[in-house]
Amino acid sequence: MDLPQLQPTTELGKDIGSISADRVLVAVRVRPMLARTDGGDNMRQVIKTDPRNRIVVTEEDRRRKEYPFDYVFSEGQEEVYDCIGKQMLREAFAGYNVCLFAYGQTGSGKTYTLQGLPGAGLPRDKPHSLENEGLTPRVCRDIFSIIQTKVEADPSLDIRVFLSITEVYNEKVRDLLPVTKTPKGQEPPTLKLVENPQTRKIEVKGLAKHRVIGYERLISLMQQGNANREVAETKMNECSSRSHQIAQLHIVQEYEKMDVSQDKRDCESYITLVDLAGSERQSKTGTSGEQFKESTHINLSLLTLGRCLNSFSEGKQRENVPLRDSQLTRLLSESFGGNSKTWMLAAVSPTAYNLTETVSTLNYASNAKNITNHAKQNRLARALELHELKQTNKGLQEAYDAEHEKQRKLALEIDRLTAENDRLRLNQSVRKQVEDLQSQAVQLKSARERKYQQQYDALSSSSSVPYALTTPRPDTYIGRAKISLRNIIEQVSNYHTLSLSNESNVSDGSHVVLVVNIYPVDHQGSANVERQVTAKDLLGQRVDFVVHVINAKGIPEQFNKVVYCQYLYKWAEKDTYKTVEVRGNSDPEFDFKKRFAFSKMNQSLVEYFRSESVIIFEVIGKAEG
Secondary structure: OOOHHHOOOOHHHHHHOOOOOOEOEEEEEEOOOOOOOOOOOOOOEOEEEEOOOEEEEOOOOOOOEEEEOOEEEOOOHHHHHHHHHHHHHHHHHOOOOEEEEEEEEOOOOHHHHHHEOOOOOOOOOOHHHOOOEOHHHHHHHHHHHHHHHHHHHOOOEEEEEEEEEEEEEOOEEEEOOOOOOOOOOOOOOOEOEEEOOOOOOEEEOOOOOEEEOOHHHHHHHHHHHHHOOOEEOOOOOOOEEOOEEEEEEEEEEEEOOOEHHHOEOOEEEEEEEEEOOOEOOHHHHOOOOHHHHHHHHHHHHHHHHHHHHHHHHOOOOHHHOOHHHOHHHHHOHHHOOOOOEEEEEEEEOOEHHHHHHHHHHHHHHHHHOOOEOOOOOOEOHHHHHHHHHHHHHHHHHHHHHHHHHHHHHHHHHHHHHHHHHHHOOOOHHHHHHHHHHHHHHHHHHHHHHHHHHHHHHHHHHHOOOOOOOOOOOOOEEEEEEEEOOHHHHOOOOEEEEEEOEEOOOOOOOOOOEEEEEEEEEOOOOOOOOOOOOOHHHHEOOOEEEEEEEEEEEOOOHHHOOEEEEEEEEOOOOOOOEEOOOEOOOOOOEEEEEEEEEEOOEOHHHHHHHOOOOOEEEEEEEEOOO
């Protein structure tokens, strides 16, 4: 599905397009010249960009050196989002985990690139904030714009978004969006990292996960998490990050009815945005006391991250990479060499004053380009279980047909031997052979009936097909009822006035009824077939019947703007059948008929028709049209 929100709008975005690779993609952003942090007397520019996505080092006492990267940015925030943010969203909605981590010297513009200036994530009715808006608020806005586009295109799709924000401060893992606020003056609680025994992934025990349903709520939580982060003023930066921040968005996409042929697959994905604290030199930042301790922890964790990146880039096995040496590398273990499509954004200063740190960052970024990841689409288990149940049902039907053919051939053999016995005037040996075959036939029939009863019971009890066809919503009334087909086994018509369960728990929704008529017809569709028969008479015969949805009564007035009925015939898991939509009527007339035909009845179908939940009906009433 083409999403207009993800079309490139900048010249660089249009030129480069979407880069697809199984390795870490690396971008470099050169910060504009700033007087305060660039060293006064050492203001000359030694780092330049090249139109071929290269960084060029031109310092006089160094040999000219070029660094090629996937992206090189020297313009505004829109260019970064156009090339990286939109591609991340495209992959995330396709079911892939994505990660962006920003690395660089303190004061090089990492947090500005991700978050923008304070207030830059405000709604678009304040145009002065757009130029400085970072990648994160742009991602947050377009997530819900894309959700609206996808749901409008397919109303059966349900998309949910969850947010969590973590920080690593002095090797302590903290929740920046805790459910319970930490009392003033107390240190926030430290959370533990644990390994999920099933997925083998590292998780934060006790980390709050917030459900968000709109952009305003999401950006409010993002700003709340940023406000809780540890920051301080240094000589290099007025608002220097003293911790590593990891924001993670969890997107779950589920369809009411799976259809692999139309690429309707339930999936989930994680968008991970990592704002690393900057590497620091005490001589430049002027830190002391507690800030010096913070700088030490920051540099140690970044050093460990660099060792891990080098190990991955050299192709070492995962168990030989020192991921457990710091909390940061444990948290990011899935983003390098794991199930994720990962981007690295290296922020650098252009001046000679910061040349040593800049070259270190460029070497760091160059190594990251050699890391291979193994991203895969994250499919949810419900579609796989449904497919397995259909395959099981198909196998049972084929086995039954094979057994039925075997029984037919055995019956022919009995008839042949009986005739031979008569011809030989009831020869004793032939008569004994006939009796043995008849006994075998009785035993085979009994065993076959027990076997298929057990298989039917197992299929019925293990079915994970949900009774609910529609997900409850505040603006929707949902009433459900289930029905048996015993009258079809008896070949008689049966009118039903079904009391609907109030699944939405709305007021005045407890007295709604649905009137249906289910009656047998012959092969030409005539309804004049009522006769007294037994289930045995139907075995091996064709059976036709009609489901006639007549009307509903008592729909709550506030939900009668659009009313319709839909039902699911559960045995074969076919399409959902839906009546016409009736507007503005609490007693809608549907008059919807659907004919079903079964070419050959078997014992399993007979038993299933006698069960209580053969057809599931839903009456839907909506408050808005």
